[in-house]
Amino acid sequence: MSDAGHFDFLIIGGGQAGIPLAYGLAKAGKRVGLVEEKNLGGSCINFGCTPTKAAIASARLAYQARKAGEYGLNIPSVEVDFAAVLKRAKDILMQSRTSLDHGFERVDNPALIRGHAALDGKAGKRFAVKVGAARVTADQVVLDTGTRTAIPATPGLKRVDNIDSENWLEKTDLPDRLIMVGAGYIGLEMGQFYKRMGSQVTVIEGSGQIIGHEDLDVASAIQGFLESDGVEFRMNTRVKNVRPSRDGVVVLVDGLAGQSEIEGSHIFLATGRKPNTDKLGLDKVGVKLNQGGIVEVDKRLSTNVPGIWAAGDIRGGPMFTHTSWDDYRILMSQILGDGSRTTDRIIPYGVFVDPELGRVGMTEKEARATGAEVKVSTFEMSKNGKANEIGEPRGFIKVVADAATGKILGAAVLSVEGAELVHMYVDIMTAGAPFTAIRDAIHIHPTLAEAVQSAVSSM
Ligand SMILES: Cc1cc2nc3c(=O)[nH]c(=O)nc-3n(C[C@H](O)[C@H](O)[C@H](O)COP(=O)(O)OP(=O)(O)OC[C@H]3O[C@@H](n4cnc5c(N)ncnc54)[C@H](O)[C@@H]3O)c2cc1C
Numbered sequence: 001m002s003d004a005g006h007f008d009f010l011i012i013g014g015g016q017a018g019i020p021l022a023y024g025l026a027k028a029g030k031r032v033g034l035v036e037e038k039n040l041g042g043s044c045i046n047f048g049c050t051p052t053k054a055a056i057a058s059a060r061l062a063y064q065a066r067k068a069g070e071y072g073l074n075i076p077s078v079e080v081d082f083a084a085v086l087k088r089a090k091d092i093l094m095q096s097r098t099s100l101d102h103g104f105e106r107v108d109n110p111a112l113i114r115g116h117a118a119l120d121g122k123a124g125k126r127f128a129v130k131v132g133a134a135r136v137t138a139d140q141v142v143l144d145t146g147t148r149t150a151i152p153a154t155p156g157l158k159r160v161d162n163i164d165s166e167n168w169l170e171k172t173d174l175p176d177r178l179i180m181v182g183a184g185y186i187g188l189e190m191g192q193f194y195k196r197m198g199s200q201v202t203v204i205e206g207s208g209q210i211i212g213h214e215d216l217d218v219a220s221a222i223q224g225f226l227e228s229d230g231v232e233f234r235m236n237t238r239v240k241n242v243r244p245s246r247d248g249v250v251v252l253v254d255g256l257a258g259q260s261e262i263e264g265s266h267i268f269l270a271t272g273r274k275p276n277t278d279k280l281g282l283d284k285v286g287v288k289l290n291q292g293g294i295v296e297v298d299k300r301l302s303t304n305v306p307g308i309w310a311a312g313d314i315r316g317g318p319m320f321t322h323t324s325w326d327d328y329r330i331l332m333s334q335i336l337g338d339g340s341r342t343t344d345r346i347i348p349y350g351v352f353v354d355p356e357l358g359r360v361g362m363t364e365k366e367a368r369a370t371g372a373e374v375k376v377s378t379f380e381m382s383k384n385g386k387a388n389e390i391g392e393p394r395g396f397i398k399v400v401a402d403a404a405t406g407k408i409l410g411a412a413v414l415s416v417e418g419a420e421l422v423h424m425y426v427d428i429m430t431a432g433a434p435f436t437a438i439r440d441a442i443h444i445h446p447t448l449a450e451a452v453q454s455a456v457s458s459m
Contacts, residue, residue: 003134003135003136004113004131004134004135004136005033005136005137006031006126006136006137006138007031007032007033007111007136007137007138007139008025008030008031008032008138008139008140009022009025009030009031009032009033009138009139009140009141009142009335010032010033010034010035010117010127010129010136010138010140010141010142011032011033011034011035011110011141011142011144012035012117012129012141012142012143012144012145012280013035013036013042013143013144013145013146013276013312014034014035014036014039014040014041014042014100014112014144015041015042015043015044015144015145015146015312015313015324016042016044016144016312016321016324016325016328017142017144017311017312017324017325017327017328017331018034018036018042018142018144018311018312018328019034019040019041019100020325020328021142021144021311021328021331021332022034022110023103023110024328024332025110025332025335025336026107026109026110028336031109032109032110032111033110033111033112033113033136033138034104034110034111034112034113035113035114035115035116035117035129035131036112036113036114037114037115037116037117039097040097040100040101040104040112041093041096041097041100042144042146042312043146043147043166043313044321044324045093045096045097045100046093046097047093047165047166047167047168047169048165048321049321050089050092050093050096051089051090051092051093051169052089052165052186052189052190052193052352053352054088054089054092054093055085055086055088055089055193056189056192056193056352056354058085058088058089058197059085059192059193059196059197059354060196060354062078062080062196062197063196063229063354065078066078067391070391071391080174080197080198082172082173082174082197082198083172085197086169086172089169090169113131113134113136115131115132115134116131116132116279117129117130117131117280118130118279118280118281119141119280119281119282119284119285119287120135120281120284121281121284121285122285123137125139126138126139127139127140127141127285127307127308129141129281130281139307140307140308140309140335141307141308141309142308142309142310142311142331143277143280143287143295143303143308143309143310143311143314144310144311144312144314144324144327145275145276145277145280145312145314146275146276146312146313146314147273147274147275147276147313147314147319148166148273148274148276149164149165149166149269149271149273149274150271150272150273150274151164151269151271152181152239152269152271154239154240154241154242155240155241155242156241156242156243156244157242157269159242159243159244160242160243160244160248160249160267161266162267162268162269163175163178163266163267163268163269164268164269164270165186165190165270165273168190168268171266174194174197174198174199175194175199175264175265175266175268176199176200176248176265176266177199177200177202177248177263177264177265177266178191178194178199178200178201178202178264178265178266178267178268179202179204179249179251179262179264179266179267179268180194180201180202180203180204180268180270181204181239181251181267181268181269181270181271182203182204182205182269182270182271182272183203183204183205183210183211183233183235183270184210184211184270184272185211185351185352186270187203187205187268187270188203188210188211188222188226188351188353189351189352189353190268190270191203191226191231191268191270192226192229192231192353192354194268195226195229195230195231196229200230200232201230201231201232202231202232202233202234202262202264203226203231203232203233203234204234204237204238204239204251204253204262205233205234205235205236205237206236206237206238207235207236208235208236209235210222210223210233210235211351213363214357214359214363214412215363215364215365215398215412217398218357218363218398218412218414221395221396221414222351222353222357222414225353225354225355225394225395226353234253234255234262235255236255236256237253237254237255237256238253238254238255239251239252239253240252240253240254240259242267245263247263247265248263248264248265248266248267249263249264249265249266249267250262250263250264251263251264251267273313273319274293275292275293275294275295275313275314276314277289277293277294277295277314278293282295285305285308286304286305287303287304287305287308287310288303288304290316294314294315294316295310295314295315295316296316297309297310297315297316297343299342299343299344300330300334300339300342300343301315301327301330301331301334301343302334309331309334309335311324311327311328311330311331312324312327315327317343318347318349320347320349322347322348322349323347326345329341330342330343346360346361346426346429346430347360348360348422348423348426350418350419350422351419352419354416355381355392355394355395355414355415355416355418356413356414356415356416356417356418356419357412357413357414357418357419358411358412358413358415358418358419358420358421358422358423359410359411359412359413359422360410360411360422360425360426360429361400361408361409361410361411361425361429362400362409362410363400363410363412364376364398364400364410366410367400367409367410372402372403372404372409373402373403373404374400374401374402374403374409375400375401375402375403375459376398376399376400376401377398377399377401377455377456377458377459378396378397378398378399378455379396379397379451379454379455380395380396381393381394381395381396381397381414381415381416381448381451382394383451383454384448384450384451384454385445385446385450386446386447386448386450386451387415387416387448387451389446390416392415392416394415394416395413395414395415395416395418396414396415397411397412397413397414397415397421397451397452397454397455398411398412398414398455399411399425399435399455399456399459401434401435401456401459405434406434406435406436406459407429407432407433407434407435408425408428408429408434408435408456411425411455413425413452415448415451416448417448421448421449421451421452424438424449424452425438425452435456435459436456438452438453438456439453439456439457439459441453
């Protein structure tokens with residue numbers, strides 16, 4: 001085994017935390033190696049956030065073009081070139097991937113090492129890491145290896161050609177009848193995307209509520225929006241088995257009304273993600289995992305082994321690009337700074353269905369469960385001038401605040417541009433200011449931001 005050198009820090013995984021951390025530590029004078037086995041940018045750039053949001057933009061344009069008549073415009077027909085839609089999404093992701101590749105080509109430190117990395121015990125005080133046929137050593141190691149599609153053990157699944165959140169860009173034939181398994185955020189975003197592209201879409205969900213973590217009023221409204229697009233939902237329904245058919249696939253399901261078969265041309269598995277921690281040699285150094293394979297970390301993102309840190313999706317908690325990126329800031333603070341930045345943080349997220357859901361903090365259900373006295377205020381987007389003027393009056397804003405302090409505990413903005421609008425609440429919460437800070441400000445008329453203010457005005 002060849003010796004590929006020694007690093008102060010070896011980062012395993014070129015994802016959303018790993019890359020900025022590699023540059024940050026190198027800038028501070030540390031000798032840094034970053035190992036990537038596939039493509040720089042990880043899930044977000046290569047098949048997640050970037051291409052899905054690019055594809056969703058095409059779907060939204062098709063949706064708007066189809067309702068052009070409402071705006072007094074005549075667009076006689078909308079034809080979808082599905083392969084071109086996917087190509088556009090791929091071109092956009094390639095710009096980001098290429099820019100990351102070029103960034104590493106231009107510098108010696110951090111050094112990019114291509115290959116699969118696995119810990120291989122200790123060499124004195126240093127950690128030994130195998131990368132393919134080579135071996136490197138490092139004083140400290142950061143794990144940022146992300147997740148992969150979790151394929152359920154459903155009988156027959158391996159006999160059909162599945163679409164999933166990693167391979168969807170390669171499936172350039174538009175599905176005629178798509179069976180979407182799972183109504184989490186990926187299932188909903190992609191389900192609405194395929195429907196607006198022209199597929200018939202049936203979403204199968206084992207529980208009685210889509211995006212189970214959200215309040216029921218929010219989840220029900222989103223289900224209604226997708227149904228108005230023509231997406232069909234089979235709730236409280238479990239997939240028993242799958243078999244190939246002449247036209248595609250037949251899925252046997254068990255629902256409230258007993259067993260039945262659903263026929264489709266294609267099946268999309270949106271059944272969750274699994275941490276890439278099983279082939280990392282963590283047992284060789286004693287890094288603790290929980291039962292789901294998530295790395296156990298403290299608030300500083302340190303594992304139980306001093307000198308080994310974990311960031312991004314594999315460290316448990318919210319799995320988003322912006323949380324992974326914030327992990328880089330936590331690690332910089334812990335490794336080189338005053339250690340004040342930790343995982344005690346306010347985390348927003350978006351569900352990019354149309355209209356979007358922007359969320360931050362607690363749901364109403366969670367806030368009430370704390371036992372604190374809370375105020376809840378909702379505002380319908382149909383009462384907002386701008387929403388009506390642009391023909392987007394669907395949705396509502398819900399804000400939950402602590403009755404005693406007036407501090408916002410959480411907010412749901414279900415509106416066109418909801419994932420943008422929610423940031424006004426995020427910033428107020430981060431500043432520790434009460435809802436009156438938004439209520440007493442002046443917001444421009446006519447804007448959707450007026451609705452953000454209206455939602456707290458009657459609290
Ligand atoms: C379809 C989809 C849509 C999404 N949309 C959004 C969104 O809109 N907004 C959002 O915030 N989040 C979204 N996400 C989630 C987001 O992509 C992830 O939370 C984020 O990418 C996690 O970053 P990470 O740093 O943990 O890991 P990743 O970005 O997954 O990076 C991990 C990297 O490690 C590499 N690797 C793994 N094991 C090894 C090894 N042993 N050796 C070397 N390299 C290794 C992998 O190849 C990968 O490049 C989406 C995810 C999916 C699947």
